Amino acid sequence: MTATATGGARVLRRVAIGLVILVVLLVVADRVGNYVAERTAGNTIQQSQHLTSRPDVNIGGFPFLTQLAAGHFDKITVTASHVPVGSASVPLQVAQVHVEFDGVTVSRAFSSVHANTANAIALVNYADLSKTLGVDLAYAGNGRIKASKSVSLAGRTLSAEVTTQPILANGALSFGSTQINGAGQLSGEVTALLNKVFDVSVPLQGIPFQIQVKSLTVDERGLHINLTGANLSYAN
Numbered sequence: 001m002t003a004t005a006t007g008g009a010r011v012l013r014r015v016a017i018g019l020v021i022l023v024v025l026l027v028v029a030d031r032v033g034n035y036v037a038e039r040t041a042g043n044t045i046q047q048s049q050h051l052t053s054r055p056d057v058n059i060g061g062f063p064f065l066t067q068l069a070a071g072h073f074d075k076i077t078v079t080a081s082h083v084p085v086g087s088a089s090v091p092l093q094v095a096q097v098h099v100e101f102d103g104v105t106v107s108r109a110f111s112s113v114h115a116n117t118a119n120a121i122a123l124v125n126y127a128d129l130s131k132t133l134g135v136d137l138a139y140a141g142n143g144r145i146k147a148s149k150s151v152s153l154a155g156r157t158l159s160a161e162v163t164t165q166p167i168l169a170n171g172a173l174s175f176g177s178t179q180i181n182g183a184g185q186l187s188g189e190v191t192a193l194l195n196k197v198f199d200v201s202v203p204l205q206g207i208p209f210q211i212q213v214k215s216l217t218v219d220e221r222g223l224h225i226n227l228t229g230a231n232l233s234y235a236n
Contacts, residue, residue: 049208055080085206112235125222173202
């Protein structure tokens with residue numbers, strides 16, 4: 001191999017190494033920018049929605065920097081934890097609100113965020129719902145939940161299991177089709193007291209992000225409230 005050929009190969013090798021280093025630096029810069037933007041967006045959302053802690057934000061798509069330059073992202077996912085809703089008399093803590101925003105436009109400093117649409121799931125676990133209702137709750141199967149309740153009457157303690165179906169009524173969490181196992185063995189007074197276990201309505205309009213309640217499902221983990229929204233804007 002001639003000296004010229006050897007020198008040319010050496011130059012090509014240096015160019016290739018330089019290109020690899022450049023690509024790595026660009027990827028690192030992109031990921032660092034993505035991380036900083038996610039935290040900044042989390043701060044904006046926390047302040048605008050009055051959350052007790054900064055939510056987790058995931059900005060989808062790659063590369064991030066080109067999306068940032070355009071000020072537009074196809075999808076941003078936000079997960080907020082321990083969100084208080086309900087009212088002063090009937091407080092409820094939502095364990096998690098997971099929101100997927102589509103068609104998101106942001107300001108350069110993420111001080112404002114606008115989304116075309118949003119779909120969300122809010123999880124209410126049984127521990128938090130038990131605190132609200134004042135009874136220990138568990139999944140009863142077939143979309144129903146159950147509570148064991150003891151009632152003192154005439155010096156006797158009577159226990160029964162009450163099951164019910166969580167439902168949505170006028171944007172609030174309510175309960176229907178309540179049944180008392182062994183009701184025939186209980187007095188009317190005891191039955192009336194047990195029926196009051198689920199005679200409550202929990203307002204849900206305090207859920208953040210301006211999203212509206214759509215539907216409800218129930219399983220072993222808890223209550224899953226489906227929400228949706230459109231043309232949403234947030235600013236700190």
